[in-house]
Amino acid sequence: MAGESERCVMTIPDGSGYSMDHFLVPYHYRDYVDRILIPSGLIMDRVEKLAETIRHDYGNETIHLVCILKGGSAFFQDLLQRLRLFHRYHESSGVPFTFDFLRVKSYNGTESTGQCVISGADVTRFRGKHVLLVEDIIDTGNTMTQLIPLLQANEPASLKVASLLEKRTPLSCGFLADYVGFSIPDEFVIGYCLDYNDVFRDMSHICVINQTGIDQFRKPPSAPTQEEEA
Numbered sequence: 001m002a003g004e005s006e007r008c009v010m011t012i013p014d015g016s017g018y019s020m021d022h023f024l025v026p027y028h029y030r031d032y033v034d035r036i037l038i039p040s041g042l043i044m045d046r047v048e049k050l051a052e053t054i055r056h057d058y059g060n061e062t063i064h065l066v067c068i069l070k071g072g073s074a075f076f077q078d079l080l081q082r083l084r085l086f087h088r089y090h091e092s093s094g095v096p097f098t099f100d101f102l103r104v105k106s107y108n109g110t111e112s113t114g115q116c117v118i119s120g121a122d123v124t125r126f127r128g129k130h131v132l133l134v135e136d137i138i139d140t141g142n143t144m145t146q147l148i149p150l151l152q153a154n155e156p157a158s159l160k161v162a163s164l165l166e167k168r169t170p171l172s173c174g175f176l177a178d179y180v181g182f183s184i185p186d187e188f189v190i191g192y193c194l195d196y197n198d199v200f201r202d203m204s205h206i207c208v209i210n211q212t213g214i215d216q217f218r219k220p221p222s223a224p225t226q227e228e229e230a
Contacts, residue, residue: 008053009166010046011183012037023205030085032200032213037189038182040204043164046181047075050111050162054179055090064129064156065099069120070201071136075164075181079134083158089144102133104143106223118147123154131156136166136194143174165189165206188214 017035025033054063063083068078082098087096093144102120131151138144145162152159162179167184190213191203199217200209 005187007178007180009180009183012185014168014185016185017208025205025207026203029200029207029213030124030205032210032216033209034192034208036205036207037184038192038206040192041094043181043206044078045193047078047164050179050181051079051086054079054162055083055086055096060094060129061095061130064126064131065097066126066131066133067099067101068133068135069101069103071194072134072164076134092141104147118150123151126151126154126156129156130158131160133159133161135163135177136192137160137167137189138163138177138180139167139169140171140173141173144175144177147208148221164192164193175220 017037018039020030020033020036023036023039025036045164065076065080067073078096083097086108100120102118102123105117133144133147133151135144138161148161149157160178164181166177166180166183166184168183187208189198189206190200190209191205191207193201194206195201196209196213197217197219200207200213
């Protein structure tokens with residue numbers, strides 16, 4: 001690969017955010033949002049910068065992007081679009097990227113279980129490829145510390161992680177992604193395809209859920225509540 005960029009993360013300070021009066025939030029969610037943490041426009045600008053950094057680091061190598069479903073899908077699509085744009089105006093004869101999808105379950109309501117269950121892509125096909133996992137959020141990091149050894153067993157040429165968000169939590173195992181959009185406070189966030197029990201994925205901003213939202217969309221104890229970290 002061309003080279004390694006210094007890990008650069010944009011930090012969202014504790015307690016920061018924006019009023020819903022200043023941005024468009026779907027009416028059906030307004031009662032369940034505490035505040036907007038990262039507006040849509042800022043997300044887009046940051047994704048574009050991450051795409052430029054990734055393209056620089058990989059040079060002319062073909063990147064095998066692996067989207068972690070479901071929550072990583074919005075970040076994945078926007079990252080793909082910008083990687084495609086950079087490649088279009090860059091003198092290169094190589095294939096810019098290929099991709100696959102994985103489902104990784106590790107959430108129970110608002111808590112990360114740390115138990116990793118994967119399905120989707122045939123991971124044996126990762127052998128010899130420059131694999132870049134595209135994730136929505138690194139919370140405790142336990143999921144990645146379990147997933148990465150499973151994938152490394154298939155002998156990829158390289159294996160890195162790009163995460164839109166990295167949560168500052170005392171529960172962190174210390175795992176750090178290679179590419180990170182934002183370091184965020186230890187709060188449960190929703191929107192931009194991040195969910196709470198499969199709700200809020202359609203919001204364009206990343207927001208902090210309030211207690212009313214948690215109570216409203218909490219699943220009954222008798223129902224399965226495990227959801228993707230993605």
